[in-house]
Amino acid sequence: MHDVIVVGAGAAGLFFAGSLPPGRFRVLLLDHSAKLAEKVRISGGGRCNITNLEAGRLERYLGREPRFARQALAGFGPEAFLSAFRRDGLSVHEKHRGQLFCDQGSNAVIRWLDARAQAAGAKRLMSTRVHAVRHATAETGFILESDAGSLSCRMLVIASGGPSIPAIGASDWGQVLARSMGLAVVPPRPALVPLIVQTPWTSEASLAGVSMPVRVSLSGQSHAPAFDEDLLFTHRGLSGPAILQLSSYWSEDQAIDVRWAPASLAADFAEDWVKRKALVAFNPERMLNGSDPALAMPKRFLQQRFGPSGARLPDLSAPIQQWPDRAIRRLGEVLLRDRLQPSGTEGWKKAEVAAGGVEVRELDPRSMQSFKHPGMFFIGEVVDVTGWLGGYNFQWAWSSAWSAARAISVILEGYLK
Ligand SMILES: Cc1cc2nc3c(=O)[nH]c(=O)nc-3n(C[C@H](O)[C@H](O)[C@H](O)COP(=O)(O)OP(=O)(O)OC[C@H]3O[C@@H](n4cnc5c(N)ncnc54)[C@H](O)[C@@H]3O)c2cc1C
Incomplete structure (x- = not known):
């Protein structure tokens, strides 16, 4: 059994895995796409607007209840993200209204996210579809039927993003799964779109x-x-x-x-x-x-x-x-x-993000954990928190991923004792 399975090796999924204590847990990242973190690659015109100096401001997020994001953004805001980023030798420049772009370009951001996840000991399976998810018992956790066979985990993290730009593997799979497991979902709609x-x-x-x-x-x-x-x-x-x-x-x-x-x-x-x-x-x-x-x-x-x-x-x-x-x-x-x-x-083909997603009243704002399914977490764009243009959406991915990683580490340490 894995300690954690993460569905979606994009911005939030990779950052989550890299925020776990190195070598401590058995972590598996699953992604149906053949290429890693395509949305990060195409972001900001290839330069990746990784955060915004003002990304802590709640009025710059939309959703049924944007205040939900307060704890995650306060716990791990742009400053915390930047210090992790700079510690590993990457740098940023400000373009316009607090928008921070990676000097080394978006491929460097992907390499960095991947290296952090690997350093934490996470394994990764690409081109792997998940066909079904079952919440078994507190002991057996979750069972996933996938292209790689039947997989089980104590903690399940859904980081499958939203349906914008389907040509690069984006899907509403996470929102559909949430609904099938009895969670309320605000129907996704194209946002940041012509x-x-x-x-x-x-x-x-x-x-x-x-x-x-x-x-x-x-x-x-x-x-x-x-x-x-x-x-x-x-x-x-x-x-x-x-x-x-x-x-x-x-x-x-x-x-x-x-x-x-x-x-x-x-x-x-x-x-x-x-x-x-x-x-x-x-x-x-x-x-x-x-x-x-x-x-x-x-x-x-x-x-x-x-x-x-x-x-x-x-x-x-x-x-x-x-x-x-x-x-x-x-x-x-x-x-x-x-x-x-x-x-x-112009619809999903041109939208930069999806507004809507898993309703935040279903999730604990400190950890992103589902109240109905303890052990199941939703992070990043799959949640009904949508940022303004300018680095806010990546910051939400980093902040929500970090909150989940911190909470999961505490829970799993309890199992290991
Ligand atoms: C053109 C464009 C430019 C953008 N530029 C910026 C920018 O500069 N700054 C900014 O802040 N935001 C930007 N965004 C938004 C940003 O990319 C997203 O908000 C962010 O990537 C969300 O992170 P995520 O991890 O939740 O989802 P993603 O990064 O999309 O990752 C989701 C992952 O889940 C995988 N997946 C999906 N469905 C399944 C499934 N059924 N099974 C397995 N895996 C699955 C996908 O293949 C993907 O790898 C941009 C978006 C676009 C489209």
């Missing part, structure tokens, strides 16, 4: 690839955060950090508000233009596109948004004197709060 928006002016392929800083929020939802980040036009809609962040809060039929104008354009700029138009000669296009360098909105965007298929306004390059006051005010409305209606998300 949104499909098809309006006459956005569907023009000429906008694809244009990126600009914006502020986005959910229309009429003051409790959800607004994001000041870059927005990227795609062939089918919108992406970029601003939209990925907002997508985690978005639900079907929800409209979104976009402030296209940079913060340097005062909220009452239209009224100001109405007053000044008799005194100063300028045209809106040149003003917005860069005669004031603090504005510099992309010309392609201005041409599409205010072109024949966009807002019905005078020619943007016409002198402001030719603009009726009403049209100037409408220009202000569109630039300051444009309402768009996404028709959906």
